[in-house]
Amino acid sequence: MLNRRKFLKTAGAAIPITGTLSPLVRASTLSAEASPGPAPDLVALPPRMAAIDPDTEPWQQRIRRVGQSNMTEHDPAVMNIEEWAEYWHSAKADIVFVSVTGILAFYPSKVRFHRHGKFLNGRDFFGECVAAAKKRNMRVVARMSPDLNWGDALEAHPEWAMRNQDGSVQFSDEEPRLFNTCMFTSYMDEYVPAIMREVNSLYDVDCFYTNGWPPLGSLPECYCAICSKLPRSGTPAYWRVFDDRVFELWQKYDGIAKEKKPDSFFFANLGGNVRGGPNLSRLGKIAAWFQADNQGRTYEDPAIWGCSLQGRVCNAVMGGKFAANVTAAYSTGAITWRNASKNPAEAEMWLNETLAGGMVPYYHFVGSENGFGEDRRWQKVGSDYFGWTAHHDAHLTTRRSIANIGVILGQSTQLLYPGPSTTRSREYMHETIQGMYDALLRGRFAFDFVHEDRLDHEHLSKYRALLLPNIAMLSDHQCNQIRDYVRSGGSLMASFETGLYDENLIPRTDFALADVFGIHQAGAVIGTVGNAYYGRIDRQHGIIEGFNNTNWLPGAQNRVPLKPVQNPVLTVVPGFVRYPPELAYPPISQTDEPAVVLREVGSSRVAYFSGDIERSYWLTGHGDLLRLLHNTIRWITGNEQIVQVEGEGFIEMIAWETAVGYAVHVLNYTNPNAHHAWMQSVYPLGPQTVRMKLPPSARVRSVELLRGGQSLRFNVESEVLQFTIPHVDDYEVAAVTVA
């Protein structure tokens, strides 16, 4: 982040002064987002957690590195098993994935319709890989894929297929000989268990995993005989049935895994970020391993922080249990090359985010042509990175996040809410959460996601404030929990349609939290087409700080009209014509419709924006909206911070309590490719000063930079630990060891 003095220096040096535009005017206009605001009030970290005896933990909690060469049908003909095993072993992988599959058998399976790969030739390829891994003390995940099968299975079991509305079979988009299997049929109850039991009878594997199921980020749409009797896909009622089925199968498969040995388990593809698929809170309670199959940036989701965002989702539902995020070493994206390495800077940033997000790095490539790959460039990137982490496992193993702000993760709104009546779009909530996330990063706030089904006192008590970015769907129960939170002194910031729908997506006649925010709906959502609406500044307030020389601010694209309130801070100037410019003036320039409503009761402060302010910020990048969000977050939190990282640049900061102390992770997103295409190179940042107020019992022994490989001088005064990271390349971890 450019501070003002630095900006003036840079601007003076770089921009020729012409005409009447002085550098001073440019600086005050352009550095809006750089305003750091008043000095924060550092609050103390909580007392440290009790130590854990590692011997009492399940084995997967000690897994620190995961490797996978995803096996192709051709691999039994070409892959050098010794070279494969030696690579992952020398890269210090604790566990490797080996393919059993379900689409193609990698061993001489006797299960009917488990087709042998055409290069298998009766060989026990799976068994040889398991033996090579075990010989090197690596554990093995038996990887299955229950999502597709072939024509002979379809002929014998037409009921296994997913069907279109006209009754036709749903086939794979890429390989039409494969049909999509329906998760509600006996395919999942009989075929998949038969393979698991066969593997159990033949091999010593440590756990089972299914790829390709359950679906991520969207719900299946099937019209087979069973599904036709279920509620319509995409509805809250369907989501519950879908969840029940996922839960039932998950427990069934877990039970089969445990038939072999009690510490084995089953896990499946999760990930999908805030949108998830199955209810993540419910699955988080039974899952031994959260597999975030979130392998790289996509065209639809191009922001660089996709992996760390996923980490915050895992943290919201796993309660410290094992989570791993897959980094594709191959080329992901709109155009893919599944068998060619991607830019090292991009792969490394995804691995950085995995660690910063509290997950275990998992490195993945597809196919082993020509022994161990035609393209082997990914291998050194992975083994160097894994090798570095292996020196620092103690600091990279997280206990709990350090955060004083909770962002409610409204999974049902993400999955089921279609956007407001004015803007129906599947991307609507994605844009909303990205706007909130971007604003939080730029403000360097310490925040967690909090799942909507975990709003009890135990989960909320650590937060000074909760943010509800258009959490449209809220049940009465959830609203009561939020009410309790405010009553006990917590603060809130919410926007737009928050609480205007119940958990079944039934619209309410007024806001469910009308009493808490002091607001009442005055009509249906109003969108804008030309000039979006404005907020007129009616009086000064902390949230308006820094706005000078203007009577109004940008509002948002859409808003819920509100009934008037006493003493509004911002009132709505309704949207009007943008073109032609002759008509670009407000026919109504003053109303009594509030654009924001603020309340203070005891230590609790609540703020409600009637517009979709976070999404409008995401779509425009408007610095006024960013400042308004920052000011409001500072106001509701009483400007309290729990960890402070001060310096230039666009970073993501995530801090953790670790077994040995604390770790402050700094990810450098100051990069022309932060929002589009892959990282090509790194643009280093200057000094970052970290401050944390330690609990009285903690004595700092050392502060080390894990990437920079150096010890830092530090200062502790009145329990405030302060040190400066001299520079950050792509990533730095400041590891604090306490006695």
Ligand SMILES: [Zn+2]
């Ligand atoms: Zn079906």
